[in-house]
Amino acid sequence: MIRVSFIVLVSAGFAASTAVAHHSQAAFYDVESRTEIEGEVTSTRWRNPHVAFTVTVMGADGEEQWSVESNSLNALERIGISPDTVAVGDQIRIWGPRSKFDRYSMRAYNILLASGDEVVMMPQASTEQHWVDHELLAVTPPLENKDIxxxxxxxxxxxxxxxxxxxxxxxxxxxxxxxxxxxxxxxxxxxxxxxxxxxxxxxxxxxxxxxxxxxxxxxxxxxxxxxxxxxxxxxxxxxxxxxxxxxxxxxxxxxxxxxxxxxxxxxxxxxxxxxxxxxxxxxxxxxxxxxxxxxxxxxxxxxxxxxxxxxxxxxxxxxxxxxxxxxxxxxxxxxxxxxxx
Structure with missing residues (x-):
């Protein structure tokens, strides 16, 4: 018989701001549109299945606490991005699709770092530069420096x-x-x-x-x-x-x-x-x-x-x-x- 008994009990807000299957992001994010936010990083989480940040944004009605997720830790390491790239206290800008379930959640495709450089966090989703008046950070994948x-x-x-x-x-x-x-x-x-x-x-x-x-x-x-x-x-x-x-x-x-x-x-x-x-x-x-x-x-x-x-x-x-x-x-x-x- 067909088995459909597996149920995971999580809230929609939690689901939208944590792990997402690697090729079903359209179920959680509005991939047809993009959102940009700017704020201070208040926490970071560099783990699989997805690296995540919390960012405090000053909105029209006061502070907004945003949950942001991006690529997996292993994928970021392979394109030369490390936990030193984004740290607590950094003032950053983030561009990417917004959550379908939580108004203060999104996925980071591109980040404008505190240094003023832009980094592409999810090249499998978007390789384009968003802030064209800033330098696009050229990271060196660790594999290129290996003795093969x-x-x-x-x-x-x-x-x-x-x-x-x-x-x-x-x-x-x-x-x-x-x-x-x-x-x-x-x-x-x-x-x-x-x-x-x-x-x-x-x-x-x-x-x-x-x-x-x-x-x-x-x-x-x-x-x-x-x-x-x-x-x-x-x-x-x-x-x-x-x-x-x-x-x-x-x-x-x-x-x-x-x-x-x-x-x-x-x-x-x-x-x-x-x-x-x-x-x-x-x-x-x-x-x-x-x-x-x-x-x-x-x-x-x-x-x-x-x-x-x-x-x-x-x-x-x-x-x-x-x-x-x-x-x-x-x-x-x-x-x-x-x-x-």
Missing amino acids: TESVEQADGIFRVWAYGRIRLINPELPLTVAAAAAKTAYDPVTDDPVMRCIPTGMPAVMDVTFPIEFVAQADDIVLRLEQWDTVRTIHMSGDPGAPDGQPATREGYSVGHWDGGILVVETSNIDWIFFDDRGTPLSSAVRVVERFTLSEDENSLHWQATTFDPETFTEPVVQEQTFTWEPGEEIKPYECAMAG
């Missing part, structure tokens, strides 16, 4: 760290059953999204990543490490389709792999997770996922294709794909998601 010799020498086929890709759906639209469509309609991201409690996502949604992944050979098996959520998947290379029988169901499921020429084929079942994606598409306990990881001829990219079978959710198999790229010197960082409180 060891990374190049240790790379062996798929066994290396891969930078994230961008997932896309091959089906024209999700072929939902009547029951699944009803469950998705009832989904409320403010109250039902597990991300709001730093609860890691399960298969196959966990593969919709915005951070690096790494394949590691471990005895006869393969370990797939995902930076996001500090997830570790074990791919059992016995090739025995009956291996999952009697194994407990987990968020990541039980994965059995084999090589088809140079392609790593992985079948995962025993998945104990309730959502296919971050938009409330349900999953049943019958879900099964078949992945194919294909290394490019020049070994600089890795194509991922996943086919999800779930007769209680989909009327036909659903196919997704993305391509990971190799950036020598990239590494898996601790994610350590932690909510405010």
